[in-house]
Amino acid sequence: MLRSSRQLVIDIYYDDSVFAQHVCDALKQLDIARRIRCIPVAEWSAQAQLVRPSLLVVETVESFLLQRLRCPEQLLIVPNELSSKLLMQWEGDSLAWQQCSGTRVIQRIKSVADAFNNSRQLQAVRESLLWHNQRVDREHALVEHIFKNALSRNYLEYPHIRTLLTPAAKFNGDLCLVAPGSTGSLYVLMADFTGHGLAPATGALPLSQAFFAMVDNSVSVAEMVKEFNYRLNQLLPNEMFCACFIMELSANGQRVTYWNGGMPPAIVLGADGEIKQRLKAQHMALGVLDSDAFEAHTTTIQTHSDDRIAMYTDGVIEMLSQNREFLGLEALERYLMRYSGLDEFDLLVKKLAQFRGAQPLQDDLSLAILQCCPTGLGPQEEQDELEVLPFSFTSHLEAEDLKHLDVVATILGVLGRLPPIHHHRTTIYLLLAEVFNNALEHGLLGLDSRIKADPEGFAYYYQLRAERLAQLQSGSITIRVEYARAHHRLRFNVRNSGAAWEWPEFDETADGYSSYGRGIDLLRQLATDIEWHDGGREISFTYYAIPRSKH
The missing domain is CATH 3.40.50 (Rossmann fold)
Structure with missing residues (x-):
């Protein structure tokens, strides 16, 4: 004003x-x-x-x-x-x-x-908004890069599957994961988080990491969903959950084991295009029930090499036409029966696009069709990683250093050269940037993130940040990093000499989105052993830079 x-x-x-x-x-x-x-x-x-x-x-x-x-x-x-x-x-x-x-x-x-x-005043507001928009763009690009890295193993190019993944916003609240098991089987997961955009998309990070890690060990579908539910139950706010369909196709293509929690029924189509089975939901969505009440039992069906399974999120059947009419399950089944072959998938997508016309999407739209033939997948080979000695280092930064140095980028420039850590560079950057900025902005500069909740708060917050940093005469931040080679474990400790700061609770707003506090929530999801000491002046957390595998 x-x-x-x-x-x-x-x-x-x-x-x-x-x-x-x-x-x-x-x-x-x-x-x-x-x-x-x-x-x-x-x-x-x-x-x-x-x-x-x-x-x-x-x-x-x-x-x-x-x-x-x-x-x-x-x-x-x-x-x-x-x-x-x-x-x-x-x-x-x-x-x-x-x-x-x-x-x-x-x-x-x-x-x-x-x-x-x-x-x-208008010029100052414009400059503040421009600076904020540039920062938001950088943060979105960073998060987008993290998602890309988290899904880099996603085997969507598998020759016997076709997918349509269309987000309603910049970030997709739906998730379609495909990965080969070590015994030649194929795992497919279709998930739909509550809402769409960045808030539900953050749930894709822990879920995808757990999925690929458990696939590598050929964990059963039942064990997978137990672990998924435990993680999401701990991480997601009360109003958010994850509907999920996950299946394992045996190496010979003759057996499918599946679990459906809150998703629309997957449809099994025969060679003639007729519907053979509907794999309906028998369980609650992930993240709703605690471990004691959660049911993980699976169902197994027999399939033939010409059978196909269609999986989709409710964004498909709730898609609106130009006349604002829902597509509906019956219409989707008619399309699937008519265009059931993988070579006809593009025609199916075209028909869905014609139905929607220019009507904007109200929800993320995801559809996948898998042919139940022998997978032809062999055992995975592990990627060789160069050995790195255990190490630790400490960086003590005074006020003048904090004014003129890009601290996080400098530390990552050192860590990112190490082969075991290279592929985790972006994630480590996000974690370290979050705790460093908290130490600087809340500890030394005395800023309160609740300022951002006001419509004009963003511009004012970052204007204050620049002014107070320029005026900073004393105070320090100390960053310590330790690497344990045997466990690929990175331990970070960040301490500031400023005022006490209280860990904020996740802001459970009606849409699961808050103008502040999202970084803390990502920290909870991506790191372990998070500890706060001395009134928030010191934080420690662990990140495991596990070497990747390749197929």
Whole structure:
């Protein structure tokens, strides 16, 4: 909100004429500011970035009017009214001194001062919003890169599956994971988190990491969903859950073991395109029940090499047409029966697109069709990793270091060169940046993230951050990193010398989204053994940089 108040200081640039001296003396007698600074006009520049409202008091004006003003909120005071030609040349306001009373002069000067102050406030808001938008874009790019890395093993190029994955927002709340087991079987997971966008998409990180890790060990579907439910039950807010369909296709393609929690029924189609079975949900979605109440039992069915299984999220059957009519399950089944072959998948997608037309998506849309033929998958080969010695280092940063160094990027530049850690660089950056920024902004600079909850709070928060960092004279942050080679374990400790800071609870808003606190929630999801000490001044956490496998 732009605020108007009595002007503190006004600058008056004057020439050496008797008229200018008379005006300056008269203005000093008027109540136009708490302080008036009279400056020779030789020090004035049309291209200067002025910091206070300014008046130009001159007897001869032609030379000034030929210059284009960088700051047009200036008042030109002259003896008599300017001609029409000169008025068109001057970009600021003008006042004929001989034709105005004292009251009129005060009003005109106040108007110019208010215009100047409003312009500067708007400029500061624009710069703050631009800085914030750039930061949000960088953070989104960072999170997008993390998602890409987390899903880098996703085997969507498997020749016997076709997928359609269309998010309603920038980040997808749906998840489709495909991975070969070590015994030649194939695992497929289709999941749908509550809502769409960044908030539900964050649930994809722990779920995908757990999925690929357990596939490597050929863990059963029942054991998988137990672990998935435990993790999501601990991580997700109360109003968020994850509907999930997960299946394992045996290496010979003749057996499917599946678990369906809260998803629409997967459809088994025969060679003739007729529906053979509907694999309906028999369980609650993931993250709703605690481990004691959760049911993990699976169902196994026999399949043939010409059978196909269609999996989809409710975004498909709830898709709206141009007439705002739902597609519905019956219509989807008709499309699937007509275009059931993998070679007809593009036609199926085209029909769905024709149904929707230009109607925007209301929910993420995901569809996959798998042919139940022998997988042709062999055992996975482990990727060789160069040995790295155990190490530890400590970096102690004083106020001047914090002002001028990109601390997190510098530390990652060192860690990222190590082969076992290289593929985890982006995730480590996110974790370290979160705890470092908390130490700096809350510990040393005394900022409160709740400021961001206000519609105008973002601009104000980051404006305060820049101002307080520039004024920081004392305080320090110490970062310690330890690497245990045997367990691929990185242990981080970040301590600041500032004020105590309280760990915020996850803000369970109606849409699962908060303007602050998301980084802490990601820290909970991606790191382990998180410990806070000394009133929040010190935090420690562990990250396991497990070497990747390749198939």
